[in-house]
Amino acid sequence: MDTPTALLDVTRMQRNIQRMQGRASTLGVQLRPHVKTHKCAEVVAAQIAAGATGITVSTLKEAEYFFAQGIRDILYAVAMAPHKLPQALALRREGCALTLITDSLAGSKAIVDFGRLHAETFAVMIEIDCDGHRSGVKPQDPRLLEIARLLGTSLAGVLTHAGESYGLDTPQALQAIAELERARCVAAAERIRAAGMPCAQVSVGSTPTALSAVSLEGVTELRAGVYAFFDLVMHNIGVCHLDELALSVLTTVIGHQPEKGWIITDAGWMAMSRDRGTQAQKRDFGYGQVCTETGEPIDGLLLSGANQEHGVAQFQGKKVDVVAQFPLGTRLRILPNHACATGTQFDSYSAVLENGDVQVWERLRGW
Amino acid sequence: MDTPTALLDVTRMQRNIQRMQGRASTLGVQLRPHVKTHKCAEVVAAQIAAGATGITVSTLKEAEYFFAQGIRDILYAVAMAPHKLPQALALRREGCALTLITDSLAGSKAIVDFGRLHAETFAVMIEIDCDGHRSGVKPQDPRLLEIARLLGTSLAGVLTHAGESYGLDTPQALQAIAELERARCVAAAERIRAAGMPCAQVSVGSTPTALSAVSLEGVTELRAGVYAFFDLVMHNIGVCHLDELALSVLTTVIGHQPEKGWIITDAGWMAMSRDRGTQAQKRDFGYGQVCTETGEPIDGLLLSGANQEHGVAQFQGKKVDVVAQFPLGTRLRILPNHACATGTQFDSYSAVLENGDVQVWERLRGW
Numbered sequence: 001m002d003t004p005t006a007l008l009d010v011t012r013m014q015r016n017i018q019r020m021q022g023r024a025s026t027l028g029v030q031l032r033p034h035v036k037t038h039k040c041a042e043v044v045a046a047q048i049a050a051g052a053t054g055i056t057v058s059t060l061k062e063a064e065y066f067f068a069q070g071i072r073d074i075l076y077a078v079a080m081a082p083h084k085l086p087q088a089l090a091l092r093r094e095g096c097a098l099t100l101i102t103d104s105l106a107g108s109k110a111i112v113d114f115g116r117l118h119a120e121t122f123a124v125m126i127e128i129d130c131d132g133h134r135s136g137v138k139p140q141d142p143r144l145l146e147i148a149r150l151l152g153t154s155l156a157g158v159l160t161h162a163g164e165s166y167g168l169d170t171p172q173a174l175q176a177i178a179e180l181e182r183a184r185c186v187a188a189a190e191r192i193r194a195a196g197m198p199c200a201q202v203s204v205g206s207t208p209t210a211l212s213a214v215s216l217e218g219v220t221e222l223r224a225g226v227y228a229f230f231d232l233v234m235h236n237i238g239v240c241h242l243d244e245l246a247l248s249v250l251t252t253v254i255g256h257q258p259e260k261g262w263i264i265t266d267a268g269w270m271a272m273s274r275d276r277g278t279q280a281q282k283r284d285f286g287y288g289q290v291c292t293e294t295g296e297p298i299d300g301l302l303l304s305g306a307n308q309e310h311g312v313a314q315f316q317g318k319k320v321d322v323v324a325q326f327p328l329g330t331r332l333r334i335l336p337n338h339a340c341a342t343g344t345q346f347d348s349y350s351a352v353l354e355n356g357d358v359q360v361w362e363r364l365r366g367w
Numbered sequence: 368m369d370t371p372t373a374l375l376d377v378t379r380m381q382r383n384i385q386r387m388q389g390r391a392s393t394l395g396v397q398l399r400p401h402v403k404t405h406k407c408a409e410v411v412a413a414q415i416a417a418g419a420t421g422i423t424v425s426t427l428k429e430a431e432y433f434f435a436q437g438i439r440d441i442l443y444a445v446a447m448a449p450h451k452l453p454q455a456l457a458l459r460r461e462g463c464a465l466t467l468i469t470d471s472l473a474g475s476k477a478i479v480d481f482g483r484l485h486a487e488t489f490a491v492m493i494e495i496d497c498d499g500h501r502s503g504v505k506p507q508d509p510r511l512l513e514i515a516r517l518l519g520t521s522l523a524g525v526l527t528h529a530g531e532s533y534g535l536d537t538p539q540a541l542q543a544i545a546e547l548e549r550a551r552c553v554a555a556a557e558r559i560r561a562a563g564m565p566c567a568q569v570s571v572g573s574t575p576t577a578l579s580a581v582s583l584e585g586v587t588e589l590r591a592g593v594y595a596f597f598d599l600v601m602h603n604i605g606v607c608h609l610d611e612l613a614l615s616v617l618t619t620v621i622g623h624q625p626e627k628g629w630i631i632t633d634a635g636w637m638a639m640s641r642d643r644g645t646q647a648q649k650r651d652f653g654y655g656q657v658c659t660e661t662g663e664p665i666d667g668l669l670l671s672g673a674n675q676e677h678g679v680a681q682f683q684g685k686k687v688d689v690v691a692q693f694p695l696g697t698r699l700r701i702l703p704n705h706a707c708a709t710g711t712q713f714d715s716y717s718a719v720l721e722n723g724d725v726q727v728w729e730r731l732r733g734w
Contacts, residue, residue: 003448004734036675058637058676078676079621081370081633082696103622106695134677135622135631163674254446255470255502264502266448270425271734274641274708307530308403308707309425309445310501328473329449340675341641345711347733366714367371 001358003252004271006346007333008361009295011354012246013228014046020210020227021050027216032056032075032203034225037340039364040349041069043228054097056223060087065364067096075099075203077159077223079127079135082110089118099156103127103136105143108150115154123156125201126192130184131177133163139188148192148199157201158192160185161223165208169237169282174212181209186218211239229339232289236281242289242297247339249288250350251311253330256323263322265303265311267334272306273341287311288334295333303334368717368725370619371638373709374700375716375728376662379613380595381413387577387594388417394583399423399442399570401592404707406731407716408436410595421464423590427454432731434463442466442570444526444590446494446502449477456485466523470494470504475517482521490523492568493559497551498544500530506555515559515566524568525559527552528590532575536604536649541579548576553585578606596706599656603648609656609664614706616655617717618678620697623690630689632670632678634701639673642708654678655701662700670701 024031033047036058044055044066054073057063063074064087072095080088080100091098100122102108108124115122126147129136137144148155162181168174181204192199204216205223207230216222226233229247230240251267269287278285287303290313305312313332315322326332336342343349349361391398400414403425411422411433421440424430430441431454439462447455447467458465467489469475475491482489493514496503504511515522529548535541548571559566571583572590574597583589593600596614597607618634636654645652654670657680672679680699682689693699703709710716716728 002451002734078633079631081619081621083619084369104695107622110695129624134674134679135624252448252450254448255474257496257502264446266445269642269708270711274643274705275636276641276643307501312501328471328477338641341636344637367369 001250001350003250003331004267005250006343006349007248007250008349008351009246010351012244013043016228016230016244016246017046017050020224021052023210024222025051027213027222029216029219030221032221032223033228034058034077034223035062035066037225038228038343040361041066042351042361044069044071047228056225059367060084060091061367062364063091063096063098067091067094073097075125077101079103080107080111082114085111085114088122089114089120092120092122097123099123099125101125101127101159102147105147105150108147112150112152112154122154124151124154125157125159125203126151126155126188128158128160128185128188130160130181131162131164133161136160139184139191144188144191145195148195148197155197155199157199157203157220158185158188159201159203162206162209165206166233166237168208171212171238174208174238175214178209178213182213182216182219189218207234208237208239226339229343231339232285232335232337233277233281236278236283242335245335247343248291248295248333248335249342251332251334253326253328253332255328258323261314261320261322263313263326265313265332266309267303268308268310269306270308271345272303272311272334272336273338273345275336275338275341277337285337288336291333291335293331293333297335368617370617370698371634372617373713373716374615374617375718376613377718378721379611380410383595383597383611383613384413384417387591388419390577391589392418394580394589396583396586397588399588399590400595401425401444401590402429402433404592405595405710407728408433409718409728411436411438414595423592426734427451427458428734429731430458430463430465434458434461440464442492444468446470447474447478449481452478452481455489456481456487459487459489464490466490466492468492468494468526469514470502472510472514472517475514479517479519479521489521491518491521492524492526492570493518493522493555495525495527495552495555497527497548498529498531500528503527506551506558511555511558512562515562515564522564522566524566524570524587525552525555526568526570529573529576532573533600533604535575538579538605541575541605542581545576545580549580549583549586556585574601575604575606593706596710598706599652599702599704600644600648603645603650609702612702614710615658615662615700615702616709617660618699618701620693620695620699622695625690628681628687628689630680630693632680632699633676634670635675635677636673637675638712639670639678639701639703640705640708640712642703642705644704652704655703658700658702660698660700664702
């Protein structure tokens, strides 16, 4: 196997998928995995086989790709840009049950006007801002009902994403934000219903809140993405153990700076991505946790620096004879900060099956 | 044009290429552009047309790709991993004048032994550490001569890269590090020659030092990469003006948080990359400088936050009615921190020619 390579431990991945599906069952909601993490047909197939009822996508290209592979029920969870409506229309005309989202009157009007022109009733969910993280209309905002009225028969429900959960790292705080995510999204649905409009779908989720929620009363579906692979950011948040991380980068030692204790690897930022998601967390893993070739974390050895095709691995707080212990040509594996960002640096995964066989699983990218 | 799209201003690119080629001519050295920034055949063609004598690559895949397009003289400027030698051999057997690099006895021995086994005399340069930045053997290190002796007839010269120049931002400091890069690399060559071995090539370079060197006496060739596009990191270092940046990301406004003054764009980190290279520089541009659709920088408007497919643009230190001034669907352009990292997020550039025509220029990626 050449290096750098994105290795996917399929046994761990399957366990992660089962775990999240089990959460959804226990909480009495459907699971709609976000495929933006992996963008891979084989992973989607595993999620569907485990019980997922549809998928969430971050680009219309993903929608087209996975629809072509037989997935019909697709939620495009980024506020609809008016110029992308012809692409969405084409998908619906081919039979894709594509749902759009919006959080503004201007956005809703663009969708409804375009639909009217083309005799298409789009399915649209209103994005709710539950935590000030990014997009969405607040549940109590007067615009919520105006948007709902404007959408009329296109209104499919409400959706939210507690992105602020990524900044937390205690079970108590995560439970609290999961409850806030649930309560505010349900409150928005109830305001819409109280105004005499139907609001069938109530969709919430992020990996940290999905794994922390005690109740999802009033919610119909759960969305989460990174759980299929997990990563060091999720480990720092406290929702997975290191031995649950399914994605790693296989690399080769290509040099040393013996006096500094540096091991130079052929995995730099082009392989790991520039994501430094653990920088502000309780443990900063640099550009990744270095493991042996078989995946055992090497205590204190982090990828502390990265240039385009060079990584610098270094022991934290101890002196090691790196040339003797990690000679030229040694294979290592690096656990990434952020699986979504590292995955996208590769065109495929080397998927290691439970029996040790390795398959090439292609990965979508771009727009 | 759909968004996000990587726009390449070909007029600016041509000017940047001419500028660097002019530097090489003035300094009396050959120019071997590093193609890792753009990985694009049309850009290489422009560099060769301007006078470049060969190219530098960061992966053997780049070497294969550009050799297939007629570039014969190729330097692979990452320390050779022994397991990649069969790939290098295949390239040489096909007629590619491929040069490898090494900075260790173990690496040299692997190359020489493999070459002996296959009756191939590889061309190898010794990497010199001029500034403690990353790889390389110090000019005064006893290993330098041992490596040179081991390489024997394979020894093609010495090479260095003053990566520490990226941390500087005054003309004086840049001139000083350019001189240090030159002097230490020349010193290494002279030590080898003094020991009775030939050392034909003396190769130095980085964009900041290439644009700052006063003399390159004793040097035979200059390597630089990012200068073809430039970026905000180079602007902060002081080697280019904002209106010389050739690469930008075209994006669409997909929403707002009016109370916070947030403009939500469809260029998030998937388009911009996670590179925050200006974070520690004299001006932190967040994830990029926002411009109008035609490329005029909008004073104080930065892409301050980024999720996978969402950017958050925000004015620094002033209150603006963002909904009125940047309504849904508005097109904007974003100048990136780091052209190498942003470029790789795309499979092609939309190359805007001087006459306004737009061509799709493909881009290589992966390994």
